[in-house]
Amino acid sequence: MTSDNGKYAIDLHEVDKVYKGKVHALCSIEMKVHHGEIFGLLGPNGAGKSTLVKIMMTVVRPTKAKGTMLGQPIGHKPTLARVGYLPEHHRFPNYLTGRQTLEFFAALAKVDRPTRKKRAASLLELVGMSEWGNKKISSYSKGMMQRVGIAQALMNDPDLIVLDEPTDGVDPVGRRDIRDVLIKMKDQGKTVFLNSHLLSELEMVCDRVAILVQGKVATQGTIDDLTADSQRYEIVIDGQEPSWVNEFGDLRAESRANHQTVLILGSTDAGKVQPIIDRLRSTQTTIHSIKPVRESLEDLFMRAVTDPATGKAYQPGAASTKRKKKRAGEGS
């Protein structure tokens, strides 16, 4: 890591974007991405994820943006030479082969010819496209396009990789392959920033996440930290709720089907669960399972994207006040 990399790989402050003076797509974004981590930016469609990425990639001009990427101010074009970017809904020229596409983009990034050739071959291999490398883009499926798109983002051997919906349209096997690629990149010391509206796979790879809702960061941190409050033990037993449940602090019971009851201990401290097991055993209660449980990223996400006023998910799109104004304007 060079000294001009800055403390964080990405350190954003007060990022705002108002499209054409109407749609308030981003509002006072504060976000930190550590070097060498996989960071997931999650949010429903229309939350502003791509807008934020495009601002970092200098494709969209921010209304306001402070902060740095790889130690340089946001908008500093030369820094992009050290960044790999997979745009959303990318289109490559249909008449090129996958290999030619990779070499073409590497040439734009001023990678020398022998390195281009070598890297194209090894990256096609990495994304599982070696056998398709000499076939035309026009014959590729959506998943293959994504694979080649990811390889393209790696052709300049970047320090930071920014992927906008890398698993969009990719089947489950392909998604697992992409996860493996991301982990390999991290193992090589690279920083990965990815956008997604798909959660489960991110949960498996991301060190930290931010959830974006209607242009605002609803929450950010490690998945462990964000779900810490919800950690618990669940003990599934036969029969009714035991009469002594109230004697244990933090313990409650819920009925289950099949005459079973689940005892829920609001802690993942193994020491606290032992006396409960002793008590159950002393009363010859059958214990089916004991497991530590925590909120999934999906639960966390659903909580973040649910409007507490209505109990329903926020509608896709930017800040509602702006939309209402717009609609009112249209009517007049």
Ligand SMILES: Nc1ncnc2c1ncn2[C@@H]1O[C@H](COP(=O)(O)OP(=O)(O)O)[C@@H](O)[C@H]1O
């Ligand atoms: N070029 C544009 N002009 C006007 N509005 C836009 C433009 N691009 C995106 N938006 C609006 O900004 C909001 C955020 O969009 P986007 O950043 O694409 O969200 P996401 O990637 O999370 O789905 C949406 O309301 C979208 O309609």
Ligand SMILES: [Mg+2]
């Ligand atoms: Mg998007």
